[in-house]
Amino acid sequence: MNDTDVSKQIQQMVRFIRQEAEEKANEISVSAEEEFNIEKLQLVEAEKKKIRQEYERKEKQVEVRKKIEYSMQLNASRIKVLQAQDDLVNSMKEAAAKELLNISGDHRNYKRLLKDLVVQSLLRLKEPSVLLRCRKEDLHLVESVLDSAKGEYADKAKVHAPEIIVDNVHLPPAPSNQNEHARFCSGGVVLASRDGKIVFENTLDARLDVVFRKKLPEIRKSLFSQIAA
Structure with a gap:
């Protein structure tokens, strides 16, 4: 090649x-x-x-x-x-x-109310001797109904009329615009056993609180049921 x-x-x-x-x-x-x-x-x-x-x-x-x-x-x-x-x-x-x-x-109606409050308190306590405290401005009205209140209680409870000692210490006065934060009482009475162990507060303010608590569900239902619906 x-x-x-x-x-x-x-x-x-x-x-x-x-x-x-x-x-x-x-x-x-x-x-x-x-x-x-x-x-x-x-x-x-x-x-x-x-x-x-x-x-x-x-x-x-x-x-x-x-x-x-x-x-x-x-x-x-x-x-x-x-x-x-x-x-x-x-x-x-x-x-x-x-x-x-x-x-x-309204002194006339208030006087009758005070007597009913005292009788109711006595029926709750059922004590032979009690202490009573009220507002200073109500003292004369309270003292004027004590005898009739004791007699009515004795008839209802079938007991002897109790001894009621009016305390020289008074409940607070009615509320005042001058001192809105001070303690006050709109009226009524407070009764207690002599030893102070049992106290029944029967003031108008206390009764309003009790009624308001009981009626509160009904009040709310009446006011707000239509809103909820």
Whole structure:
């Protein structure tokens, strides 16, 4: 084989090797591009998933905040309603308390009421000897009904008339606009056993408190049932 043939054969082999190298390089390039696209797609999907999860998390946080805010506003509204109801009920009680002052102003009816309060107190205590305390301004009225009160109690309880000792310490006076925070009493009496262990407070203010507590559910139902409906 001469030099020319050898040179041709070498060139042919070079072209073959180069062609194979180019084909292999193309295969590698295509494969690399496919892997790159797959990996890119996976990364994009992973980022999309993370974004969706982050959005869902924030959306849940917003919903939770909305529910908390709604609950807080609802509770605040309920508190305002309850406060308004309490204010209305308290204003009714204050109005009733002011009306009590008119009772002691009618001496004839108030005198009869004082006697009934003393008799009721004696029936509750059922003691042979009691202490009585009243307002200083009511002292003369109370003393004027003691005998009839003791006789009425004795008849009702079928016992001897009790001893009633009027205390020289008096209940507070009627409420005054000059000193709204001072202790006061709108009228009535307080009776106690001689040893002080049993006390029956039968003042007009105490009776108002008792009646108001008993009637409070009925008052609330009457005032607020239509609002609740």
